Amino acid sequence: MGEYFKELFGGTKSLVVGLGITIKHMVKPVVTLQYPHESLKMSARFRGHIELLGDEETGASKCVVCGMCQRACPSGCIALAGEKPEGAKKKVLTSYVLDFTKCSLCGQCVESCKFGAITFSKEYNLAGPRKEAYIFDLKKRLEERSG
Amino acid sequence: MSDLARSQNQETFVLNLGPQHPATHGVLRVKLTMDGEYIVEAEPVLGYIHRMHEKMGENRTWAQFMPNTARLDYLGALSYNHGYVKVVEQAMGIEVPERAEYIRVITVELNRIASHLLWFGAFVLDLGGFTPLLYAFDDREHILDLLESVTGARLTFCYFRFGGLYNDIDDDFVTGSRAFIKRLRKRMPDYHNLVTKNIILITRLKDIGILPGEMCRKYGATGPVLRGSGVDYDVRKNEPYSVYPELDFDVPVYSECDSMARYMVRMDEMEQSMRIIEQALDKLPAGPIMPEKVPKILKPEPGDYYSAVEAPRGTFGIRVVSDGTNKAYRLKLRSPTFSNLSLFGEASQGMLLADALALMGSLDLVIPEIDR
Numbered sequence: 001m002g003e004y005f006k007e008l009f010g011g012t013k014s015l016v017v018g019l020g021i022t023i024k025h026m027v028k029p030v031v032t033l034q035y036p037h038e039s040l041k042m043s044a045r046f047r048g049h050i051e052l053l054g055d056e057e058t059g060a061s062k063c064v065v066c067g068m069c070q071r072a073c074p075s076g077c078i079a080l081a082g083e084k085p086e087g088a089k090k091k092v093l094t095s096y097v098l099d100f101t102k103c104s105l106c107g108q109c110v111e112s113c114k115f116g117a118i119t120f121s122k123e124y125n126l127a128g129p130r131k132e133a134y135i136f137d138l139k140k141r142l143e144e145r146s147g
Numbered sequence: 148m149s150d151l152a153r154s155q156n157q158e159t160f161v162l163n164l165g166p167q168h169p170a171t172h173g174v175l176r177v178k179l180t181m182d183g184e185y186i187v188e189a190e191p192v193l194g195y196i197h198r199m200h201e202k203m204g205e206n207r208t209w210a211q212f213m214p215n216t217a218r219l220d221y222l223g224a225l226s227y228n229h230g231y232v233k234v235v236e237q238a239m240g241i242e243v244p245e246r247a248e249y250i251r252v253i254t255v256e257l258n259r260i261a262s263h264l265l266w267f268g269a270f271v272l273d274l275g276g277f278t279p280l281l282y283a284f285d286d287r288e289h290i291l292d293l294l295e296s297v298t299g300a301r302l303t304f305c306y307f308r309f310g311g312l313y314n315d316i317d318d319d320f321v322t323g324s325r326a327f328i329k330r331l332r333k334r335m336p337d338y339h340n341l342v343t344k345n346i347i348l349i350t351r352l353k354d355i356g357i358l359p360g361e362m363c364r365k366y367g368a369t370g371p372v373l374r375g376s377g378v379d380y381d382v383r384k385n386e387p388y389s390v391y392p393e394l395d396f397d398v399p400v401y402s403e404c405d406s407m408a409r410y411m412v413r414m415d416e417m418e419q420s421m422r423i424i425e426q427a428l429d430k431l432p433a434g435p436i437m438p439e440k441v442p443k444i445l446k447p448e449p450g451d452y453y454s455a456v457e458a459p460r461g462t463f464g465i466r467v468v469s470d471g472t473n474k475a476y477r478l479k480l481r482s483p484t485f486s487n488l489s490l491f492g493e494a495s496q497g498m499l500l501a502d503a504l505a506l507m508g509s510l511d512l513v514i515p516e517i518d519r
Contacts, residue, residue: 010346011346013346018345031285031288043296044296045296046295047300072211073211104218105300106214107305111313
């Protein structure tokens with residue numbers, strides 16, 4: 001009988017203490033974010049998918065088509081091509097395609113680039129109905145951005 | 148084993164737990180032979196999320212394998228990352244600057260707290276308590292924000308490099324970490340009052356799921372599972388690496404061998420991790436985060452290398468065999484949860500199904516790390 005009342009008392013105490021903590025948290029300010037009505041700003045170092053960077057003056061890509069990013073990529077998601085116009089010293093980028101379906105966002109491409117031609121985007125709201133929506137033509141995106 | 152389970156005349160039936168079951172936290176399948184509510188035999192079936200990580204290690208350059216380490220155990224990614232860079236540094240003879248070592252310890256310990264917080268929430272959720280999960284996630288969110296600000300990712304960090312780090316930490320990170328520890332110290336009593344001292348939790352865990360130290364040794368269980376069985380073994384103390392010898396911390400050991408002991412080990416470990424982080428932040432030296440010269444293309448001397456770290460779930464060992472080329476000849480990963488799960492079959496015999504699920508929760512399983 002004594003054991004029974006001891007358990008009853010212990011159980012009630014647990015319940016009251018637990019409820020006390022819950023009530024304490026209930027009146028505290030809300031910690032969740034009302035996504036999608038609000039969304040977070042990503043931190044400066046956030047690793048999104050890659051994006052080509054343009055030259056500040058001309059707006060053309062800084063890429064010299066050395067292919068280091070392509071070789072560094074563990075998943076083989078980067079395909080790029082370039083050509084050397086007559087009379088020019090450096091190669092010029094003709095296409096830069098990122099297959100984001102395979103990308104694991106490790107950032108080895110950005111690290112391997114010695115020319116600062118690629119950077120991480122801050123995009124994270126990515127959703128699409130088709131696989132093709134994730135084959136990004138980065139050169140085209142750069143041209144669109146620089147207008 | 149109970150008399151009911153032992154009797155041969157009783158009719159038994161097979162129950163599939165998983166591969167899609169909330170209590171198995173992923174795609175683990177356990178084939179249970181049941182006698183009513185009692186387990187006669189339990190057989191974990193693995194392979195549902197096998198991704199050939201070891202083979203991938205043989206087909207990629209040393210640096211290219213780095214992102215894979217975060218995909219083994221997505222909750223303690225930094226420890227695995229640390230294990231891998233450590234073995235390659237050992238093979239290459241690369242010296243790591245002191246500042247980098249301290250930052251490694253700080254981030255790994257933050258990651259350990261995050262991992263234990265998630266386990267805490269999920270474990271109590273398995274037992275039927277929903278609220279603690281939300282509080283634990285609230286705290287964990289602060290760690291993820293901190294780690295995101297330095298590594299750029301929230302789970303698959305990939306932060307360490309051969310010889311050092313990807314990024315240096317800034318003052319915001321240091322003050323943020325200190326503020327977080329202050330916050331968690333205030334929250335821990337809430338956790339203990341709400342969960343640890345709760346009579347339902349105590350009745351469900353105390354003296355249930357006994358794993359004797361001998362059984363742990365037999366199956367090679369490590370980490371909090373082993374320390375909950377009274378064996379004082381922690382790689383950070385027993386085979387010290389990085390700057391752990393310079394930091395003062397205790398290894399919590401409980402000798403009750405039950406689910407409650409394993410619970411208490413992890414709760415105490417969070418406190419110890421906080422102590423480690425505080426000391427490391429105080430001692431944090433200035434200096435470079437990468438050595439001056441790290442070869443661009445890594446070609447370790449032919450040989451056999453092994454290194455282990457203490458991951459949140461136990462000893463993570465990694466063995467690489469190099470044949471002198473830019474890829475590993477063989478890469479073997481010894482993941483702690485695989486061994487920790489192996490004892491489930493023997494330990495759960497004769498247990499009630501609900502108690503076996505509590506035992507499984509106390510093992511802190513992460514399935515992608517079992518299958519690799």
